Amino acid sequence: MLKGWRMGWTQTVRGQSGTLRQWLRLRALLGGALVLLAQGLSADMLTIEITEGVDQPVSIAVVPFAGAMDDGLDVAQIVRNNLRRSGRFRAIEPEDMLSSPQNATQVVYRDWRLIGAEYLLVGVVEGTVDGRQRVTYELFSVLQGKRLRGEVLTSSATQLRNLAHRISDQVYAEITGIEGIFATRILYITEVGVGDERRYRLNLADADGYNARVILESVEPIMSPVWAPGGERIAYVSFETGAPAIYVQELSSGVRERVTHWPGINSAPDFSPDGKQLAMVLSKDGNPEIYLLHLESRQLRRVTDHFAIDTEPRFTPDGRALLFTSGRGGRPQVYRVDLASGRVQRVSFQGDYNARPIPLPDGRSVVMVHRRDGVFHIAVQDLERGNVRVLTDTSLDESPSVAPNGELVLYATQSRGRGILAAVSVDGKVKFRLPSSTGDVREPAWSPLTP
Amino acid sequence: MMPMTAPLRTLFLSLVFALLAGCGSRGGVAPEPDSDQLPPAVEAQGMQGADQSGAAGQEADRAGAESFGVGDDGAISSATLPDLSELGTLVYFGFDDDNLQPEFRDLVLAHARYLIANPTQTLLLEGHTDERGTREYNLALGERRAKAVRNLLLLEGVPASRIRVVSYGEERPANPSHTEAAWDENRRVELKY
Structure with a gap:
């Protein structure tokens, strides 16, 4: 078990001359811990730029998910970006798609063969009565003309992004045979x-x-x-x-x-x-x-x-x-x-x-x-x-x-x-x-x- | 370890000269106890020992810029004490090397004399490396460099209890550029009072 100082998400260690005296007093108070709480620190954010991918990436069509979008959070777009950034997928843009199925009954494989998609992912996002989000997704192999897997996932609205990463992990593992790491x-x-x-x-x-x-x-x-x-x-x-x-x-x-x-x-x-x-x-x-x-x-x-x-x-x-x-x-x-x-x-x-x-x-x-x-x-x-x-x-x-x-x-x-x-x-x-x-x-x- | 090339040796010699002559403007001057240039945590250390540092500073001031004989075996009186601000405080090292170069022996010996003449004075040796190589290995290398300086001070009779060693590895470069010249500046031990 951890013993020690209870702190919030962000900790700041300060030693500027202006605050030095206060800081030393605080240090004495805390018995040697030179740590202060700080609010509103913005982290240094990273973005991903692919510089080299595999020669023949797998092409996948991720249809925009039907239903509610929480604060503009586009689950299909997150999945598309994840797969693209892996360097092993080519994600087809929504404007090139011939239809927008939401579930298995609406899928016409010919529409996807025509635009060169090897795989197809469709889904629906719904708000539940207790304020959570329910996401249903289904993955299809266009070449085999068959549904590979489907799942219903539920999360709080704040975890919708994480849910999109978990769907990406499932799709990645199903197609490549390698465990996905998008939710890490x-x-x-x-x-x-x-x-x-x-x-x-x-x-x-x-x-x-x-x-x-x-x-x-x-x-x-x-x-x-x-x-x-x-x-x-x-x-x-x-x-x-x-x-x-x-x-x-x-x-x-x-x-x-x-x-x-x-x-x-x-x-x-x-x-x-x-x-x-x-x-x-x-x-x-x-x-x-x-x-x-x-x-x-x-x-x-x-x-x-x-x-x-x-x-x-x-x-x-x-x-x-x-x-x-x-x-x-x-x-x-x-x-x-x-x-x-x-x-x-x-x-x-x-x-x-x-x-x-x-x-x-x-x-x-x-x-x-x-x-x-x-x-x-x-x-x-x-x-x-x-x-x-x-x-x-x-x-x-x-x-x-x-x-x-x-x-x-x-x-x-x-x-x-x-x-x-x-x-x-x-x-x-x-x-x-x-x-x-x-x-x-x-x-x-x-x-x-x-x- | 690595043989020094002629231009590198010249660089080192000129650096020593510049530092001993008090021209080392780039952090080469021993900082005043309340100087802004000191990293804050070290400043905190300085605060705790502020009385001592202040006294030593005044003493050094009285001695003024009077020259003092390096290698002089005679007893040292306060009149021959070096002014801290005029004494070089940087020792440079070769690439991937922790051996104290002969060019820097005199500088370290001068600090030994100062410390022996000022029995309350303590010294912080900060070891640094350039950015090449892994961070953890460089942390260890920086410590070996600082200890090379420490060992000579101990040989000269400075008590171990008055010398503290901290290695920063490659974390605090003197020059953040990614050039040979910057790397030469960054492979160093800083002597801080």
């Missing part, structure tokens, strides 16, 4: 302003960039956001006290706890697959080493012991080992440590800089930052055969985060001198960018699938 969320760090106005923000948004909000704002750096399994808690590093410390925060309540603040480095948290332990880097014993903290018992266990830098630990999907970055070979490379035996094995051998390993959900490959010809890219290495494929053609690429279905990698890169997020599919076929309305964007963290 992302965390990311933004840096805005310069000099005294410089602020670091931890943001939370839907995977399509909507519903962005600030979780934490600080004049000091915020780093390394990561999700706990289940998507209800997160961990991150904040320098708000003047030194790095690791915090664990519950998203729904805003309750958070500072779990470590040893002298020196406290960084790179990662939750174990069962959510009970936090892997992390501490330099309290003189050198950056990897530790495991049991969150309930508070037991701290040291995992590595080497005079070189050991950092960026990540649990393997089975929870039995950690992948990490170490400079023990003279240059940063990826290693694996077995948690039962403590045995360390080198994993990466191609190139002179491989770091920040993120295992794919199947445990067979690892995504990492890889330097080739002096340029930092995102690459994927097959753990059995050892071969490395470079996925990105951008430069200064870092902080890869893998989508929960293992299909896409979100990462940070540079564009025209600014930090932006970009994504690439693990097969390298789909690429898109997520430019921000303001500031530098970095360190994305993709949420797990949520029920």
Whole structure:
């Protein structure tokens, strides 16, 4: 259970000279917590621009859903955008459609064959007596002339957008055989302003960039956001006290706890697959080493012991080992440590800089930052055969985060001198960018699938 | 680790010269305790120790800009104390390197003398890196750089209890540009009183 300060959605850490005295008084009052509530902070919003899709995208017609539209929220349009942005679909525009069926009885397959649609999605949105929204949808294969699936979903009006994402997930999974990730969320760090106005923000948004909000704002750096399994808690590093410390925060309540603040480095948290332990880097014993903290018992266990830098630990999907970055070979490379035996094995051998390993959900490959010809890219290495494929053609690429279905990698890169997020599919076929309305964007963290 | 190229060495030497001569306008001057340039959290630290910093500042003022002999083995009197504002406070490093370059030894030794002569004075060493490489690795690298400076201060007899080390990795660049020149400026340790 989380103990700590109860806070709203938005927290601000302040230290401006004007408010310094008040702030110090407050700090004394709170016993060291340098956190204030703030209202009306607008988050730095991301938009998605597809730069590369598959050669032969699947064509789908999503007919405008009949019935009530809540505040102009167009469910069919959201589904269309989601599928289009996946890079694997071509969504036919409503003005090119020959008919507007709302259910199976109204579908004439010939109308859809004529305009080259392989799949057809129709639906109805209705308001219920208790003020909720009921959405019925049906998916058809035009080529086979058959209804593939249908469903009735109910949600509150405010969750209609989420419902559109869930329909997108179902359609995507039905057609591609891959789990959909449109209903997931992302965390990311933004840096805005310069000099005294410089602020670091931890943001939370839907995977399509909507519903962005600030979780934490600080004049000091915020780093390394990561999700706990289940998507209800997160961990991150904040320098708000003047030194790095690791915090664990519950998203729904805003309750958070500072779990470590040893002298020196406290960084790179990662939750174990069962959510009970936090892997992390501490330099309290003189050198950056990897530790495991049991969150309930508070037991701290040291995992590595080497005079070189050991950092960026990540649990393997089975929870039995950690992948990490170490400079023990003279240059940063990826290693694996077995948690039962403590045995360390080198994993990466191609190139002179491989770091920040993120295992794919199947445990067979690892995504990492890889330097080739002096340029930092995102690459994927097959753990059995050892071969490395470079996925990105951008430069200064870092902080890869893998989508929960293992299909896409979100990462940070540079564009025209600014930090932006970009994504690439693990097969390298789909690429898109997520430019921000303001500031530098970095360190994305993709949420797990949520029920 | 990496051999330094001739132009790079020249750059470092000229930087040292500029800093020792008090011309390091870009944050190269030791900030006043209440300076706006200090990051707020460090400012908060400064507030807590404001009395000490103020006293040390006045002492340094009395000493004025009088030169002091680097490498002088004699006892240090307050008259030979350096003016903090004229003493270089930036130590630069090579790419992916945490070794203290010989060019910066004298600067660190001067700080050691200052700290020994001012037993109440504490020092914050901030380690920084350029943006290349991963953020967490750079956080560790920044700490190793700050500790390279700290180790020399300890060797000179400054008590460990008076030196605090914080690494910011690549999070607080001195120059936000994405050029070789900016990266040279960003691989640094800042000495802050």
